[in-house]
Amino acid sequence: MKFRSSPAASAAIAIAVVFFLSAKAPPSANAAVVEHTFVVSQVKMTHLCNETLVTVVNGQFPGPAIEVTEGDSVAVHVVNKSPHNLTIHWHGVKQRMNCWADGVPMITQCPILPNQSFTYRFNVAGQEGTLWWHAHVSFLRATLHGALVIRPRRGASSYPFPKPYMEIPIIIGEWWQMDLFKADWGIKQHVIDAYYTASTINGKLGDIYNCSGAVEDGYKLDVEPGKTYLLRVINAALFAEYYLKIAGHKFTIVAADANYVTPYTTDVIAIAPGETVDALVVADAAPGRYYMVALPNQSPKPDPQSPVLITRGIVQYSNKQKPGNGVEHPSIDIPVSPEMPDQHDLMPSFYFHGNLTSLVHHPQRPRVPTRVDERLFITLGLGSICRQGHSSCERSESPDSLIVATMNNVSFQQPALEMPLLEMHYYNPDRVATMLQELPKEPPMVYNYTDPALIPLGPKEAKLEPSSEATVARRFRQGSVVEVVFQGTALLQSESNPMHLHGHDVFVLAQGEGTYDAGRDAARYNLVNPPIKNTVHVPRLGWVALRFVADNPGIWYMHCHFGFHLSMGMLALFIVEDGTTVGTSLPAPPADFPTCGHDHKLMPTELYPI
Structure with a gap:
């Protein structure tokens, strides 16, 4: 049964959906x-x-x-x-x-x-x-x-952990001194080397950076001895996963991606773009000043190397001990620095993400579905397509080809539309079906996905480089349980990949290094208390297995949250089909929904001639 009869009927259905959802929701007077x-x-x-x-x-x-x-x-x-x-x-x-x-x-x-x-x-x-x-x-x-x-x-x-004295957002980001649209286009077209200028904590660059000798302001967090602080850490960066440490202090991790986890203690947080981490910090060090350092990690050579743009703020105690005259002593005032992981050491990230488990006894925690209706094995990597739509061309960074990011060797192509795809899907689903290519459930060929010899240009890599470009999507029946294994590859680079699914949380069942082996690795799945996330970090030259219930009707992005991978096409559309009831079917668009003007294309390339 479809609910697509007329605008009047659509409005009635929208009202019915609101009433239905209101009836299902628990009463909340406040x-x-x-x-x-x-x-x-x-x-x-x-x-x-x-x-x-x-x-x-x-x-x-x-x-x-x-x-x-x-x-x-x-x-x-x-x-x-x-x-x-x-x-x-x-x-x-x-x-x-x-x-x-x-x-x-x-x-x-x-x-x-x-x-x-x-x-x-x-x-x-x-x-x-x-x-x-x-x-x-x-x-x-x-x-x-x-x-x-x-x-x-x-x-x-009611937090399932000790009530903090104060809650503080810590947003890790980047400072760019170039036009962001030009940076995006330059990376997409592989014609300029775009990179950010500095890392930031809450918008501040920190005293590692200076202007004509005058240091930049850094973020400062004043704490009181013995108090507990909840840091709400967000990675809003485009380019890097970060390690975060505070000298002389430890973190107790209590949540990730707005889902409670079994508390565990660590001295380093690993957080990839798109992820959030909630961490308790007790101000239990000797009175003084302590650096909070955010270090971007990166894959080692032969991957291309980028500048390591560390940033730091300061955690300072409010009642630092002072000599009898009340003047701060210089030795007390010098901040203590933490010992950071090596920028190329990605094991702290692997262990950090592997240590996350969901809090079993929290009432809002959903159970892991045991049945699976559909399985996907998706490789993540780089490849190339021929420019100007040619069917054949020279590769290996030839000007005739373009480097793209892919899922199962397909790079996403934004369709030219006069209205949003979701609106078209609502009013004319048959037309949408003709515009989309199905995302393959597995890569077109089997090879040693994590072979480091595939990173440098050469005859071994060249055989696997050719890719395609299409508007790729995968359809799921309402309520179906989907299992996805994301496999990192070594094609042209060996980056990790923070994969973000819109509209759903996912159960992260397991992760591993090397190539996924179903016969071996499925036995390792955590079906009791896996972490529940919306952004899943696929480790460098490794894999992650996840499971989710496709129960939210609509068209949802599944994409890498590295800005450069997204621009280069590492994304697909996950379409959750309508169910058989009003309460499981996409309601009508809002009455004030924006309409597209004649200039709705987002980035005309003629603005940025190179």
Whole structure:
């Protein structure tokens, strides 16, 4: 049965869905509508002796935090005063029966054009913890982002860990001194070497950087001895996973991606782009000042090497011991530095992610589905396509070919549309079906996926480099259980991959090094208390197995959260089909849904001639 009869019927169904969901939801007398206005504009900011024009929300970098209580509804009025078309994605918000608010340009909505506005409306029922919001257009995410904190309905006393004295967002990001649209286009076309200038903590570069000898401001966290602080850590960067340490202190990890985990103690947090980590820190060190250091890691040679742009802030005690005259002693005032992992040592990340398990006894924790309806094996890597649509060309970084990022050797191609794909899917699903190519359930050929000899250009790599470009999607029946194994490869590079699925959380069953072997590795699956995530870190030259229930109708992005991999095409559409009831079918689009103008294309390349 389909619910596609007429606009009037669609409106009636939308009302019915709201009533149905309201009837199913538990009563919450204290639920509120939390409203924000986001004015997106360009402002000039000065760092490293250079003035840079950046696109921000309400003049802030990072942007304003949204703080809500579980069960609340959120309304964010986005006023676009920038010259860019844009959308906002609410990263990790499940958007139950509300794919229209997911914020993916020309997939779920038309972008918000300059001098226009749009209101996003969604609820945060059934979720607690740290999420975030960011632009989902080009590289604008680098400056358009902020925290989204969901607190328990019963207050901080109901946390499944000791109530903290204070909660503090720690957003790791990047400072770019070049135009972000040009950087995105240059990487996509493989014509310029775009890279950020500095790493940041809460928008500050830190005292490693200087302008004509004057050090940059760094983030400072004042603490009181003996108090416990909840750090809500977010990686909003485009390019790197980070290691985070505080000298003289340890972290107790209590949540990841807004899902509680079994608490465990560590001295280092590994956090990839898109991930969030909640960590308790007790101010139990000797009074003084301690560096908080964020170090981007990277794959070793023969992978291309990038500058290691560390940043640091300072954790300082509020009642540092002073001599009798009340003047701080220089030796006390010098911050203590932590010993950081080597930038090429990726094992701390492997162990950090492998140590995560979900909190078994939390009432909101869903059970791991034991049956599997569909299995996918997806390789992640680089390849090349011929320019100008040619069927054959020279490879190995020839100007006749273009390096792309792929899933099962297919790079995503954004379709040219006059309306969002989701809207077309709602009103004319048969037309959408003809536009999409099915994402293969396995790669086109079997080889030694993690062979390091495939990284350098050469005859061995050249045989596997040819790839295709298409608008790829995978359809799932409503309520089906899907198991995906992501396999990292060594094709042209050996990067890890933080894979993010919109609209769903996933159970991370296992991870491993090397090539996945179903006969061996499926026996290692954690079906008791696997971590529940929305962004899954696939380790370098390794694999991750995950499982999710496709029960949220709509068209959802599945993509790598490295900005360069996303621009180069490492993404696919996961389409969850309607069920047989109103409550399992995509409702009608909102009445105030934006329409596409004649200039809705997001990035005309003629703007940036090289």
